[in-house]
Amino acid sequence: MGLFNPAGGLKYHLRALRYRHHDWWQFRVAIGEWTAQWVPKSSALALVGPSAGYCIPGSLLSRFETVLAFEPDPIARFLFKKNHPTARIEWADDPNFLRVVQTEKGDRVRVLRRFGLPENTPFVFPNFLGQVEALPRTGDDDLKRIADVVAPGPFLTFHNRLSASWSVKSVDRMEQVGRISGAVLAQHFLSEALPKKDSAIEERTLDPFFQRLSELGCDLSQKKWNYWLWPLHPGERVQIVEGIYL
Numbered sequence: 518m519g520l521f522n523p524a525g526g527l528k529y530h531l532r533a534l535r536y537r538h539h540d541w542w543q544f545r546v547a548i549g550e551w552t553a554q555w556v557p558k559s560s561a562l563a564l565v566g567p568s569a570g571y572c573i574p575g576s577l578l579s580r581f582e583t584v585l586a587f588e589p590d591p592i593a594r595f596l597f598k599k600n601h602p603t604a605r606i607e608w609a610d611d612p613n614f615l616r617v618v619q620t621e622k623g624d625r626v627r628v629l630r631r632f633g634l635p636e637n638t639p640f641v642f643p644n645f646l647g648q649v650e651a652l653p654r655t656g657d658d659d660l661k662r663i664a665d666v667v668a669p670g671p672f673l674t675f676h677n678r679l680s681a682s683w684s685v686k687s688v689d690r691m692e693q694v695g696r697i698s699g700a701v702l703a704q705h706f707l708s709e710a711l712p713k714k715d716s717a718i719e720e721r722t723l724d725p726f727f728q729r730l731s732e733l734g735c736d737l738s739q740k741k742w743n744y745w746l747w748p749l750h751p752g753e754r755v756q757i758v759e760g761i762y763l
């Protein structure tokens with residue numbers, strides 16, 4: 518599954534090889550500046566779907582004594598080491614995070630204990646949550662169960678919110694209190710409005726996750742949400758990426 522994963526794998530590595538030093542560069546710098554503001558008190562970090570860490574700032578990894586990664590792509594580990602030679606990374610023996618949360622019944626303490634992690638371990642989802650819809654799923658409740666596991670502790674996610682093939686109007690980052698609509702994002706970043714079918718995809722995917730977090734008492738309405746443009750497939754499609762942390 519890992520190497521030809523629809524949300525990563527070989528194609529993603531080839532694309533990264535081609536673009537990461539130029540077209541992706543501005544996005545990676547923006548992610549680095551943003552993650553620098555997130556300082557959870559923990560010696561360990563759980564990282565879900567890092568691939569070879571193309572968009573993960575080394576400065577984030579270096580703050581933790583242990584980084585446990587869930588990543589089913591077999592060549593990602595080797596390339597990760599090349600991209601982050603000094604990171605103290607360990608690879609989960611079950612790399613499929615969706616299966617882990619299902620097996621452990623969405624119970625945070627069970628998930629963390631299984632991997633020997635402290636109870637205050639924060640989770641980082643680098644461009645993973647927005648893609649869950651495209652992955653081989655373990656059930657309809659995957660995103661809700663992930664929310665059950667992460668909600669009691671700190672977490673950070675940046676994920677694809679919208680994709681479009683239109684020309685770009687602005688590359689300026691947006692920071693807003695409260696989550697904003699796809700239409701407003703399209704208006705800010707793109708030179709044309711986004712058709713309904715495109716704007717629906719990522720919102721539908723991510724809604725159960727955020728809905729569950731609010732049911733569990735996480736008030737996201739007063740949090741700062743960040744938005745960046747990522748030319749993931751330069752010249753073809755751009756992604757508008759959304760990020761939040763607790």
Ligand SMILES: C[S@@+](CC[C@H](N)C(=O)[O-])C[C@H]1O[C@@H](n2cnc3c(N)ncnc32)[C@H](O)[C@@H]1O
Pocket residue numbers: 519522524525526529565566567568569570571572573587588589590593612613614615616643644645648652
């Ligand atoms: C779009 S890529 C993320 C890119 C990466 N975070 C980066 O910084 O460049 C999504 C990643 O999730 C991984 N993945 C897919 N299914 C997974 C699962 N069930 N558990 C953990 N990771 C998974 C894929 O192998 C892929 O590397």
